[in-house]
Amino acid sequence: MLYAQATPQQKRRALREKLASGELVRMPGAxxxxxxxxxxxxxxxxxxxxxxxxxxxLGLPDIGxxxxxxxxxxxQQIARMTELPAIIDADTGFGEPMNVARTIQTLEDxxxxxxxxxxxxxxxxxxxxxxKSVVDADTAIKRIRAAVDARRDPDFLIMAxxxxxxxxxxxxxxxxxxxLVDAGADAVFPEAMRDLGEFEAMRAALDVPILANMTEFGxxxxxxxxxxxxxxxxLVIWPVSLLRLxxxxxxxxxxxxxxxxxxxxxxxxxxxxADLYDLIDYxxxxxxxxxxxxxxxxxxxxxxx
Numbered sequence: 001m002l003y004a005q006a007t008p009q010q011k012r013r014a015l016r017e018k019l020a021s022g023e024l025v026r027m028p029g030a031x032x033x034x035x036x037x038x039x040x041x042x043x044x045x046x047x048x049x050x051x052x053x054x055x056x057x058l059g060l061p062d063i064g065x066x067x068x069x070x071x072x073x074x075x076q077q078i079a080r081m082t083e084l085p086a087i088i089d090a091d092t093g094f095g096e097p098m099n100v101a102r103t104i105q106t107l108e109d110x111x112x113x114x115x116x117x118x119x120x121x122x123x124x125x126x127x128x129x130x131x132k133s134v135v136d137a138d139t140a141i142k143r144i145r146a147a148v149d150a151r152r153d154p155d156f157l158i159m160a161x162x163x164x165x166x167x168x169x170x171x172x173x174x175x176x177x178x179x180l181v182d183a184g185a186d187a188v189f190p191e192a193m194r195d196l197g198e199f200e201a202m203r204a205a206l207d208v209p210i211l212a213n214m215t216e217f218g219x220x221x222x223x224x225x226x227x228x229x230x231x232x233x234x235l236v237i238w239p240v241s242l243l244r245l246x247x248x249x250x251x252x253x254x255x256x257x258x259x260x261x262x263x264x265x266x267x268x269x270x271x272x273x274a275d276l277y278d279l280i281d282y283x284x285x286x287x288x289x290x291x292x293x294x295x296x297x298x299x300x301x302x303x304x305x
Contacts, residue, residue: 001284003080008111012155015085015113018045019187019209024229029053029239031246033081037279039242040082046113047082049075050239051089057243064122068094068103076110085113087157089239092122097142101150104158114157116189116211117143119164119176134167137176141183148184159211160185166192166219174205181208187235192219196231203232211235216244274299 006014018025027048030036036047052062054074060066071088079086088107093100100117107115119140121133134140140162147158160180165173177188187209190202202210212233214222228236253266274297277283 001281001287004083006083008079008108008113009153009155011079011083011085011111012113012153012157015046015087015157016155019234024225024233025235026225027087027235027237029237029242030078030082030086031057031243033078034279035242035246036078036082036084036086040084041279044084046084047078047086048237048239049078049086049088049112050237051091053240053243054089056240064091066091068099068106072106072110075107075112079111079113086111087114087116087159087237088112090115090117092120093117093143093147097146100143100146104147104150104156105152108151108153108156112156114159114186115147116159116161116187117147118161118189118191119143119180132163132166134162134164134176137179140176141179144180144183144185157186158184159187159189161189161191163191165190165194165198170198170201174202177202177206181206187211189213194219195221196223196227199228199231199233209234211237214238215240272299273297 015025023045025045027046028039028044029048029050030039031053039047051066051071054071055062055066057074058066058070071090075086075088079088090103090107093103104115119134121135140160144158144160151158160177160183162173162176162180164176173190177190181188185208188202188206189211190199191213193199193202193212199210199212210233212223212228212235213220214236215238216222223231225236249269253263253269256266257263277297
């Protein structure tokens with residue numbers, strides 16, 4: 001009921017232990033707090049919060065238009081609703097190294113388990129689009145050092161994302177990743193890897209966890225979790241998948257409503273009222289007030305709403 005029972009510190013420790021176990025940490029992207037609870041219910045290991053999703057939710061492109069306040073606020077709403085650890089996308093850190101330091105402490109205060117800072121030039125763009133630009137190595141290193149120095153909880157995961165692969169090639173991306181690990185990064189997010197061999201090359205070059213981004217319609221093939229684990233990947237995210245599924249279903253539903261004037265044929269595609277109430281734990285709110293939940297909900301999938 002209400003928010004998660006586990007503290008942010010406990011979630012961070014759980015993530016660290018999962019990474020140390022050698023198991024692949026699976027983190028679907030949550031587009032709102034309710035979807036984070038569904039990710040937990042379905043047995044995944046963590047929740048990812050995408051900057052692209054936060055931007056899209058505001059009707060904006062993913063080019064660095066969101067603010068730290070908006071990102072941290074949405075991150076807090078999502079992270080506090082699940083017992084799972086949540087990692088959030090912090091883009092380029094929202095400014096110069098001092099801004100990066102403030103970003104880390106703000107995200108710690110918001111209850112996140114970790115974040116990643118990237119080496120793109122600001123304004124940035126989606127990591128799977130052409131035309132990206134990256135900062136020089138010195139600037140990228142300063143961002144990560146600022147993040148590490150600002151961290152107060154040693155279990156807060158600071159990940160370095162590098163977009164160098166698409167700009168300068170794989171060998172340069174490996175060199176950049178090594179430099180960012182030397183600067184203190186706990187893990188590396190090598191963006192837009194083209195094949196499993198590139199993940200394997202990153203794995204061979206680094207002694208910290210690496211993350212795979214399995215975003216649809218991008219530069220990377222959509223590898224299975226078994227394939228990624230075999231290549232030595234430690235974390236995998238599906239950052240925008242749930243939003244894409246939800247918006248696709250919403251579009252089809254609106255088409256049906258526009259053409260037919262009703263949604264009777266779409267009931268089988270909808271989350272049932274009983275399932276929604278179960279997911280938000282409606283019944284347990286009666287512990288505080290018996291008048292809150294004093295009704296029954298028919299749980300027949302044939303029931304017309």
